[in-house]
Amino acid sequence: MTTAEHRTSGGGAVEEVDSLFRALVDDGDVPGLAYGIVDRGGLVHAAGHGVARLDGDRPDAATAFRIASMTKSFTAASIMTLAAEGAVRLDDPVGRYVPEFGAVRPPTTDSPQVTVGMLLSMAGGLPTDDPWADRQESMSREEFGRLLTGGVRFVSVPGTGFEYSNLGYAVLGRVIEAASGTPYHEFVERRLLRPLGLTATGFDTSVAAPSGVATGHSRLDGRWHPEAFSDPGVFSAIGGLFSTVEDLARWMRWLADAFPARDGADDGPLRRASRRDMQQVHRAVSPPRPAGRPGDGSMPVTVGYGYGLMIQQDPVWGTVVAHSGGYPGFGSHMRWHLRTGLGVVVLTNARYSTGRVPAAAALRAVLADLADPQEPVALWPETAEARAAVEGLLRGWDPDAAAAWFAGNVDLDLDLGRRRARIESLVGEVGPLLDPAEPKEIVRSDSPAHVIWDVRGARGVLRCEIRLNPQDPPRIQTLDVTRES
Template structure:
């Protein structure tokens, strides 16, 4: 599959609406967040982006405004782990208790009842679980319970208090390696391992070995960042009003979510990660291409979608049925939400930051990337269609430019007018056509980013001077078949 990167700009209006709507009160429902900033990018950098709303000081964010990116930080921690793996200081399959002193490791029943290869005694006399490996912790297969609300409040914990926490014992919900279970504690433990084997502070190690060598600006572990256009203040909604929240200070849990970043800075970080799928020379890079590819490969499959969706090392990986590998991570922290997402083959991606508690910008970011990839994809061959499906596409193209009731009656099945009155449908399509200023020429099918699940269904792009439209039709099973569904939206 090839991608027309020169068409990315055509998607701006539709993508921008997804994010601009997040700061607007609609139909009595409050805004999702005081502010949001998004960026669409490829490996060359930002293609377009914008900020909306209020940072907390009456200013609108820009692409250089810093936000807390919460668990998107885990990609930095995983990369730091892979650096010490490449240097031979640790092995991914080393047990974590080779580097950290742990108390009793207690299994799901409270005594440690499942069989293990390496056993640790718990004080009650039962047999505990084996310590998870570094790989299992980085791949969310350590057997530790999901701990977001608690862990998100532990960032400032001192190293001494963290060691005491580990010495008191750890509870497990599954045997390490058994299945996926998201754990922040596991990444805090990885940060401590990095400190143990390097003799350096975790934040200092990431800064000196990744942030500085890569020339990343607008990225760091405190709100005192150089080269940024202000720092967003986190908020939560209380009694119908936005309440500002204080920043937590760096500490033992910074490896789980401590990074502040601007959109411009994080795009550079993502560009370096995704460049692992290029075949360039990486001899002078802080981390080799194969290690970065490993981070972006499924290590622990999700139980409900094995083989197609899972966790890599500090990153989520999805095998999309049309576009192939998508790499992503979300972040949620008191006062903030973040999501980053990119297409491994092309490097095209979208990220978004918001300054509202757990605002979950994953949904619009996912929609935006899907929209962009659908819009600019060019398959290697035309999809296999019924002749009537191909003919219906051309008829729809004519209707878009010059609506004709006789043509509409000829190609549409009887349900179309019943599902939505034809006058309303015609009016809404005319408004979209006027917004986009459609080109007069109909593109060859292969040039229109076609996508088809069956011979009776087709989606394609119609470009214009001010963006594009994305059209979808499906035909019914009658003979001859007619269009039973038509969707026209901004591309």
């Protein structure tokens, strides 16, 4: 499927997004790139700029690029697949699967053993190692074994902090092989790529991308120079995949489709609960120094690492899931809004040029055009019923209704006699109350068991808040009625 065949429903944001990415080529930051806008239905718009190869064609959504560290989401999904089958436990010591790592000396005598889950969440205590690790892809299993037995260094006690470690994900590749009895590359292809129809994704230049494979480049003396491709090896688990915008749109859609949690069919290579687990914060990420001002709208704040994915908080839109990739000759970035499934992916053929900043701006533009910043909350039916019951109590106190709806703590927190007197006094100040038939618009709801709304009277407004307890059926545990100034 070529770019022209994609449906375009990005609204007015398409031109803005295209301008953001086209500027990377126009400003000389990359020789070429391809990008796409994704929603819960798949790829809605895609385009390319520049050249896939020097003096070559323009890249498009079917051109394969190396996606570098975005590969880690595939490695994490592979571990989660094995965990769901009981072949791996996330709290297992890594040495159970990779004996050479079991012989690694910890940083202190009281350090815990490094577990699978620690490596997944970048909490293994190993140092950040991007430039070195990016040149190790072709390392053989034998060489990797010798590297581990020769000793590795730690920068923190395992399990106590975040440190981005490629070596840790290379070890996870060996865990996958040991637990499955299958080479890492074959496991990813057989258990993820094929079932999901990612036919243009693979670990070498033979990948079946309809528009071919882009050449990677580095800039030297003001000119772009092609970078040689590295061959697959142990470090492919950190960043070895080639893929296209089309395939990554399917990958992003599949991960985003884990939300919201729901009843119904849950088929596929990994259940929704495990995919949701990948997109939760498992290790907090400390802000850079000096820390920027949160909420200034410039960039989302990264709050933590999940499993193979970064979790960020946009000051307006809330939770965004993302990951960049940087490799000799290539840069990439994918991100999606957790609530709506709207996302953006960009692939470039310039060394370490991830496109992260324009991608973040592009997603905000798409969200501003297509989404509502306020997340709607579906109330429990009982919450709506309780709200109506409170409206009834405001208009005429009924002891039987109060007894039916109030949990036992309500009378203990403020005896019902005083509570009734206070409410009747407030109603007297703002009354008579208007529109008794239906409760009006919700002011805020933090969960299905919580709601805040206003009740209008002839001389003022009452703000009401209720929160239901966890019983089944639930009862009102909090009732606050105040006069709005």
